[in-house]
Amino acid sequence: MTTGQNESRLVLFPPTAEVDGKGHLVIGGCDTVALAEEFGTPLYIFDEQTLRQKCAEFRNEFGKRYPDVAIVYAGKAFVNRALAVILKDEGLGLDVVSRGELSIARSVDFPMEKIYFHGNNKSAGELDMALESKVGRIVIDNFQELDMLAGMAVQRGAAPDVLLRLTPGVDPHTHRHISTGVEDSKFGIPLASADEAVSRAMAAPGLNLVGLQFHLGSQIFEVEPYRDAIRVIMDLAAEMKARHGFELKELDVGGGFAVQYTVDSTAPPVADYAEMITATVTEKCRQQNLELPKLIIEPGRSIVGRAGVALYRAGVVKEIPGIRCYVSVDGGMADNIRPALYDARYEAVVANRMNDKEKKKVTIAGKFCESGDILIKDIDLPEIAPGDILAVPDCGAYCLAMGSNYNASLKPAIVMVNDGRARLVRRRETYEDLLRHDVV
DSSP states (O other): OOOSTTTTGGGGSOTTOEEOTTSOEEETTEEHHHHHHHHOSSEEEEEHHHHHHHHHHHHHHHHTTOSSEEEEEEGGGOOOHHHHHHHHHTTOEEEEOSHHHHHHHHHTTOOGGGEEEOOSSOOHHHHHHHHHHTOSEEEEOSHHHHHHHHHHHHHHTOOOEEEEEEEOOOOOOSOGGGBOSSSSOSSSEEGGGHHHHHHHHHHOTTOEEEEEEOOOBSOBOOSHHHHHHHHHHHHHHHHHHHHHOOOOOEEEOOOOBOOOOSTTOOOOOHHHHHHHHHHHHHHHHHHHTOOOOEEEEOOSHHHHTTTEEEEEEEEEEEEETTTEEEEEESOOTTTOOHHHHHOOOOOOEETTOTTSOOOEEEEEEOSSSOTTOEEEEEEEESOOOTTOEEEESSOSSSTTTTOOOGGGOOOOEEEEEETTEEEEEEOOOOHHHHHTTOOO
């Protein structure tokens, strides 16, 4: 274990992270400095062992507390073909929100019965693809979609299993941009309209209503909001049973489980979420005399977040005496827009000098033409020189998924590391890729 700058920050990296005899950061048995030289920077690394361990942790923690649970990975956090194969191997389902994400799943023969199709504005084309693919569940978000899907299902002679997404009106106490369970949300059907939604879905000849779904938001550090939302939805389910004969066969409580991004922001363990969610569902079923429904959990960030690490190469170091020292790197908001979008905070280490002591407070700036392109503000690091490799932990979720070609930049390469071996799972874009879709 290093006694230099990075001892406390190592806990944010994948559990395979260590420091070798050269003072380099090693992940999955691979020297990150060597990876930067071989594959270039910016570079995103995923630790396969961490990915598989997180899948197993969710299966085990929920499975030992509840008789029938499906763990469905939220693809919006990040999904590509290599990750989809790992999810399939680990027995997880996949939550998709577009034809693109569904196409990734189909390309690796992901079991369609384990696909949950979400989205607040599904097009006719998306619904048609979902029906043609025979996805396991379509999560209906609004009345317009309900009517459109019912009509399309009848035309196809299909009867898809569906869930209704409801907004329980529970504040998850997270950033307003990632809060989705409150009443004023673009997602879901308000509770005031739930009675009509259930009755219309049950009456639709092309639909098979099997359950209810809600999603509170992302980065939820408290377990109590899940309890509050489950109580609301279960009370509603009991009311719908009495009024319409509705049987709650499935309850999807979404995801939103927090990840620790900084040394001072510890997130609850998966076991805490599992205990609160399963105990509340069990308690409410007993109180309302309901059969235990199948429980669906949709973790995304909490599976891939810690598994991903971003590597950057330091460039210009700009000292403004008495004000700030900027260290610019060769990536930024085009590959990680989270700090600019909702003030996300990160840590970093100097991967090629892990045993050096902190000497200076610096701000890590991206290379893109926005003043808001700041990856990390005011972090203590060793004296940084051009060419040093900075490693940023917890970059597995939403960084790549929300990446762009801003300033006509190239999207970075991605490597998967495991047991000392690194394999390319997405090549770096080329300028030919960048120009391929332009027509002159």
